[in-house]
Amino acid sequence: MKISSPQIPNFVELRRPAVPDTVCDLCERGADVPAMWLPDDGLAAWARELFIEGSNQGALLPFWNEDYAHLKLARIGFLWTNVECGEGGGKVRAGQAEIPKPRTGNAWAKSRVTFQMAQWFGVVPDFVITLCGPLVNALSDMAFCALVEHELKHCGQARDEMGEPKYTEDGEPKWCIEPHTVEEHSSVTARYGAWDDSLKELVASLDRNHELVALFDEWGNWKGGKR
Ligand SMILES: [Zn+2]
Numbered sequence: 001m002k003i004s005s006p007q008i009p010n011f012v013e014l015r016r017p018a019v020p021d022t023v024c025d026l027c028e029r030g031a032d033v034p035a036m037w038l039p040d041d042g043l044a045a046w047a048r049e050l051f052i053e054g055s056n057q058g059a060l061l062p063f064w065n066e067d068y069a070h071l072k073l074a075r076i077g078f079l080w081t082n083v084e085c086g087e088g089g090g091k092v093r094a095g096q097a098e099i100p101k102p103r104t105g106n107a108w109a110k111s112r113v114t115f116q117m118a119q120w121f122g123v124v125p126d127f128v129i130t131l132c133g134p135l136v137n138a139l140s141d142m143a144f145c146a147l148v149e150h151e152l153k154h155c156g157q158a159r160d161e162m163g164e165p166k167y168t169e170d171g172e173p174k175w176c177i178e179p180h181t182v183e184e185h186s187s188v189t190a191r192y193g194a195w196d197d198s199l200k201e202l203v204a205s206l207d208r209n210h211e212l213v214a215l216f217d218e219w220g221n222w223k224g225g226k227r
Contacts, residue, residue: 014215014222016141017043023082023133036082036133039120043078043131047148062212065149070157070165073173077117077125080133094135095147097154099175100128126175127155140220142213154178 020038027033052071054064077100085093100117101124102110117124129151136144156178158166166174182198194200217223 014141014145015046016144016222017046019133019137020080023080024137025082026084026134027082028084033082036080037120038080040078040080041121043080044076047078047129047152048076050145051149051152062215063145068152068155070173071152071155074127074155074175075121075123075125076152076155077121077128079120079128079130081130082133085132092135093132094139095129095131095151097127097129097151097177099126099177100124129155140216141222142216142220145212 017040020040023036023038025033027035048071050063051065052068054061085096087093100113102113114124117128121128129148131147131151136147139147154177156176158174158176160166168174182202184199189195189199194203215223
């Protein structure tokens with residue numbers, strides 16, 4: 001049987017979702033802007049189509065990433081906020097992926113989170129990805145895609161000692177938050193170079209062809225679809 005290769009279209013549309021107006025002004029400590037939290041089904045559908053399914057009449061193939069094959073079964077809720085979240089060292093958090101099931105707290109604390117998730121997403125999702133609206137607004141199209149992929153990459157399926165994917169007793173994938181591939185300070189690599197395997201992997205990845213970069217201009221903005 002002949003298997004035909006997927007059709008790569010000569011026109012690709014990015015259709016980057018806009019940051020909703022209500023989460024565009026940063027809610028900083030001491031500022032007068034109220035805190036906002038806003039679920040976004042459109043953003044969730046966009047991210048799924050672009051990176052996980054890779055198929056919208058075959059038009060989104062360049063962004064598809066087989067690393068997310070397990071996420072076809074995952075319910076992922078996307079949430080915008082305008083609340084500033086400091087990460088220390090003057091850095092602020094642009095995004096975060098979580099499993100929205102609190103392990104600590106009493107029955108009320110756990111039930112409150114479950115209730116809120118169901119209000120936002122209809123069901124309690126397997127993962128929630130939160131993005132900071134004001135920070136995302138300042139990102140180029142390329143940086144936005146990379147940020148969304150960064151958070152999707154945190155949405156993992158647990159594996160056993162043999163490296164096989166784990167499932168719950170009900171046969172559902174056992175979800176986990178994947179740590180970063182690399183945890184290091186640039187001041188240490190400046191002195192010791194790529195001193196462990198994770199750093200060597202990072203250096204090797206910087207030498208690859210970065211096929212998506214060609215789809216954006218020098219400022220990281222979407223070129224308009226011509227491939
Ligand atoms: Zn991260």
